[in-house]
Amino acid sequence: MSTMTETRTQYEAVIGLEVHLQLLTKTKIFCDCSTRFGDPPNTHTCPVCLGLPGALPVLNREAVTMALKAALALNCTVNPMSRFARKNYFYPDLPKGYQISQYDEPLAEHGYLEIELEGKRERIGITRVHLEEDAGKSLHEGFADSDRKSYIDLNRSGVPLIEIVSEPDLRTPEESYEYLTRLKTLMLYLDVSNCNMEEGSLRCDANVSLRPVGSTEFGTKIELKNLNSFRFLQKALAHEINRQSEILSGGGTLEQETRLWDSREQRTYGMRSKEFAHDYRYFPEPDLLPLVITNEWKDEVRRSLPELPLAREDRFLRDYGLPRQDAVLLTSSRAMADYFEAVVAAAVDPKLAANWILNDLIFALQENGKNFDDRPVPPENLAELLKLVARGDISGKIAKDVLPEMVRSGKRAGEIMAEKGLAQINEPDKIAEVARQIIAANPKQVEQYRGGKTATMGWFVGQVMKATGGQANPKLVQDVLKRELSVDGK
Numbered sequence: 001m002s003t004m005t006e007t008r009t010q011y012e013a014v015i016g017l018e019v020h021l022q023l024l025t026k027t028k029i030f031c032d033c034s035t036r037f038g039d040p041p042n043t044h045t046c047p048v049c050l051g052l053p054g055a056l057p058v059l060n061r062e063a064v065t066m067a068l069k070a071a072l073a074l075n076c077t078v079n080p081m082s083r084f085a086r087k088n089y090f091y092p093d094l095p096k097g098y099q100i101s102q103y104d105e106p107l108a109e110h111g112y113l114e115i116e117l118e119g120k121r122e123r124i125g126i127t128r129v130h131l132e133e134d135a136g137k138s139l140h141e142g143f144a145d146s147d148r149k150s151y152i153d154l155n156r157s158g159v160p161l162i163e164i165v166s167e168p169d170l171r172t173p174e175e176s177y178e179y180l181t182r183l184k185t186l187m188l189y190l191d192v193s194n195c196n197m198e199e200g201s202l203r204c205d206a207n208v209s210l211r212p213v214g215s216t217e218f219g220t221k222i223e224l225k226n227l228n229s230f231r232f233l234q235k236a237l238a239h240e241i242n243r244q245s246e247i248l249s250g251g252g253t254l255e256q257e258t259r260l261w262d263s264r265e266q267r268t269y270g271m272r273s274k275e276f277a278h279d280y281r282y283f284p285e286p287d288l289l290p291l292v293i294t295n296e297w298k299d300e301v302r303r304s305l306p307e308l309p310l311a312r313e314d315r316f317l318r319d320y321g322l323p324r325q326d327a328v329l330l331t332s333s334r335a336m337a338d339y340f341e342a343v344v345a346a347a348v349d350p351k352l353a354a355n356w357i358l359n360d361l362i363f364a365l366q367e368n369g370k371n372f373d374d375r376p377v378p379p380e381n382l383a384e385l386l387k388l389v390a391r392g393d394i395s396g397k398i399a400k401d402v403l404p405e406m407v408r409s410g411k412r413a414g415e416i417m418a419e420k421g422l423a424q425i426n427e428p429d430k431i432a433e434v435a436r437q438i439i440a441a442n443p444k445q446v447e448q449y450r451g452g453k454t455a456t457m458g459w460f461v462g463q464v465m466k467a468t469g470g471q472a473n474p475k476l477v478q479d480v481l482k483r484e485l486s487v488d489g490k
């Protein structure tokens with residue numbers, strides 16, 4: 001272990017991430033075929049996305065608008081003119097023999113994404129954002145003859161993607177994880193991608209090299225692929241940094257190569273070395289005009305941007321006086337942040353709302369397989385429940401039982417309480433009856449209270465609440481107990 005700590009201090013990692021995001025357009029980037037996920041194979045195809053000779057691509061304006069949103073939110077400079085290029089390589093799921101992408105004239109460049117690590121904000125450079133089409137999908141498993149044959153599904157061929165390339169500004173696996181998390185949150189806010197990793201809507205490759213601490217030159221770059229989750233990315237980077245530092249500190253050298261993460265074995269292994277590296281022979285796509293972005297188009301998109309997550313986090317801290325952790329969590333999803341603001345707008349204390357949303361409501365939603373987009377509990381219904389709690393009209397304990405039922409049934413708090421016989425006990429006589437029994441059974445505590453130890457009141461309230469299953473009106477219980485416990489019983 002001592003060598004590991006030693007090498008860790010000797011070398012620093014230089015990490016850059018390449019993220020591919022599928023855009024949420026209804027149709028593909030160069031034809032009218034649907035982009036819907038999960039339909040039977042090869043049902044969304046046409047001569048264009050099948051790559052048949054003579055078929056001509058027509059650029060989908062909506063895809064460009066979404067890419068612009070992403071580029072502007074990433075603080076990039078949008079190029080007034082960019083160009084599509086053919087990236088040539090042969091692969092069975094790429095029927096044209098090339099992919100239409102952007103090369104030396106991308107849509108947007110020179111931006112940054114702000115991340116937050118241990119309360120500190122940091123800007124990670126964005127090299128470029130460009131548009132491209134996706135390839136099809138090879139299916140190597142799941143068929144009776146899968147041991148001999150591979151199948152191709154071209155539904156995904158021609159689906160619009162953006163590639164977001166970061167500068168090599170990241171230094172640790174944790175920072176890289178945070179970058180990816182922030183990027184995903186931002187893209188979800190913009191509604192340009194569903195960022196679903198399982199469906200392949202978000203894919204991430206990493207470049208990592210090591211260099212002696214203090215050096216400004218770059219070491220040998222290793223590309224990491226097959227990072228199918230954010231945790232895998234973090235683990236693969238940590239593994240790779242250790243592997244490289246052991247080789248370098250042992251006097252060895254590294255070869256530029258692509259390595260895959262094996263999540264079962266928790267290690268990376270080499271896929272192809274430099275000799276097999278692709279020469280894509282990019283050249284301008286002759287079937288598409290240069291992409292011109294007018295200032296009007298850019299301004300229109302800029303105006304359509306929502307309040308972005310970090311700005312919203314700052315506002316939540318400032319306007320609602322929330323603890324940072326709450327502000328971070330609430331703004332991690334636009335739907336949840338919107339929900340919180342709707343509850344607060346109904347005159348509920350922000351801290352009370354934050355507590356209930358981040359604890360009981362999230363838990364109940366998860367239990368029922370629902371999320372904030374479904375709005376199973378309308379914000380005004382949660383507001384109603386929380387106002388009852390705040391006024392002391394119902395106990396927190398009953399509210400905690402009622403809320404999951406509200407999520408399950410969609411009913412309002414009052415309805416559920418009536419149905420379940422959870423209605424509050426508001427009759428002073430009924431409460432007094434319970435209080436007297438408890439007072440009679442606990443002479444010692446009565447003596448303490450009357451002797452001036454008024455804190456015992458809390459204990460008595462607890463006993464009455466317990467005896468009534470939490471249904472007694474807590475404020476009435478206080479009043480009744482004070483009267484019953486006073487020496488003259490008045």
Ligand SMILES: [Zn+2]
Binds near residue numbers: 033046048
């Ligand atoms: Zn098509």
